[in-house]
Amino acid sequence: MNAAQRLLPLTTLLVLFSGTAAQAGSVTVGGVSEAIATNRALAKVPSGKTVTDTTCEEIGTAGNSSTYRCTVTWE
Structure with missing residues (x-):
């Protein structure tokens, strides 16, 4: 089992538990791709x-995989 395969369950949990952190006028969501998170x-x-506004941040993980955290702001 390579490093990416070992980290897949952890990455999945991070994405699921990142869930949604809402503030007045914005929401931040994680996903396995920028498009999914957006x-x-x-x-x-x-x-x-x-x-x-829509902004995304790439979060590097072990190996060559990444997750994304995107924030959308509204009026």
Whole structure:
């Protein structure tokens, strides 16, 4: 079993437990790709609100894999 395979369960847990950390006007969500994390965050924007910013951060993990944490801000 290589390092990436050993870390897959940990990475999965990090993504699942990163869940959603909401603040007034923004939401941050983790995912295994930037697109997935962005779409999950956008799905949490309250109805009728206008998205003003979307930022993503790549989080390196052991091996060549990464996870992403994306924040969407709205008015």
